Amino acid sequence: METDCTSGDAAVNTQLPKGTRLLHIGPHKTGTTSIQGALFGAREKLPAYGVEFPATSRHPMQAVQAACSCGGMIGDSAPTERHWRQLVEQVAATGRRTAVVSSEFFADAPDDATAARVVEQLGGDRVHVLVTLRPLARIMPSQWQQYVQNGLRMGYEDWLEHMLRKAPYEKPNPSFWRRHRHDRLVERWVRVAGADRVTVVVVDDRDREGLMRTFETLLGLPAGLLRPVPDTANRSLTLAETEMLRNLNREFRGNGLPDELYSKLIRNGAVMHMKNACSPSSQDVRIPTPGWAVEAAAGIGAEMAERIAGTGVRVIGDPALLSAAPKPSAAPAAEARMAPEVAAQALYGALAAVAAVPDRPATRGVHQTSSRELVKVLGHRCLRRLGRR
Structure with a gap:
């Protein structure tokens, strides 16, 4: 060598x-x-x-x-x-x-x-x-939050267990x-x-x-x-931002929404706008x-x-x-929380992705539709509008 x-x-x-x-x-x-x-x-x-x-x-x-x-x-x-x-x-x-x-x-x-x-x-x-x-050791937290940005729902320590302790170390x-x-x-x-x-x-x-x-x-x-x-669009998410997104991934998957909608509204809408509009401060907890x-x-x-x-x-x-073994990260002194303005920017990013097309009246009343079915209908409707745009 x-x-x-x-x-x-x-x-x-x-x-x-x-x-x-x-x-x-x-x-x-x-x-x-x-x-x-x-x-x-x-x-x-x-x-x-x-x-x-x-x-x-x-x-x-x-x-x-x-x-x-x-x-x-x-x-x-x-x-x-x-x-x-x-x-x-x-x-x-x-x-x-x-x-x-x-x-x-x-x-x-x-x-x-x-x-x-x-x-x-x-x-x-x-x-x-x-x-x-x-x-x-420096790659692992950054790679985990990147996987979360692509839909992963598993928490960091659980993910580390799978990658380092659970053969054949291929899931998720x-x-x-x-x-x-x-x-x-x-x-x-x-x-x-x-x-x-x-x-x-x-x-x-x-x-x-x-x-x-x-x-x-x-x-x-x-x-x-x-x-x-x-x-700024490529910066890593903070612990609070990643946990927010991970929980959103759970809801998204649990309601069976289409992957295309996740791409347009979440990854390229909410997350992208949040990363561009907000920079982490010294008060934000890293992973x-x-x-x-x-x-x-x-x-x-x-x-x-x-x-x-x-x-x-x-x-x-x-x-x-x-x-090299960098000093292990200390557990946060307090629960990691996302600032309200950061949450607002994420929400705005999702709304901005579908804001251009007005609603059409539904053929069946909202009160006649289950919440799970309603979420699916709204998701597919937003996706069709984005496709027309």
């Missing part, structure tokens, strides 16, 4: 050959959104240095979901092969320039054959795979260990691309812009070209991870770091960080 341990502004002599297809596969919660935003924000400056960011959006999520057969988010339209073919064509059009493709959903590739197809269609031996990693989210058993993730892509065309970057959370400086070095860009782009889970995650991290070392890939950063 070739290791470059860096910190701060230390230079790393790791520039990739011109014409490389740099394939950043995440996984989730390892700085992917920050990098994608910075690359997209600098896309007009990159060609001056022989680099292109060929995607037409910050994150070509649908294209990658189609390529990796991992489906879309709950209630969203299914990604198609057309999305993937478009991205492949955009990469091919960059010619001899270096092209960067970044999506954490590449980490969801279910097998070697899928990963091999991705590498071959994006450029074959011109592809260099980049894996960004963070300590598992089988994607978690496919993404975050990082040693197996690296091994999968090494089998496809070869160890000499895979680089692992260990993200140091103490250096907020260190990952951007690493990308600049890999791509031969001047220091400081990639800058953070504020993205606390119990000590036993932190220790278990640190142990798994140490095992993963050892196995990654055995693959022969180049590692940038300090592999010891992967087994």
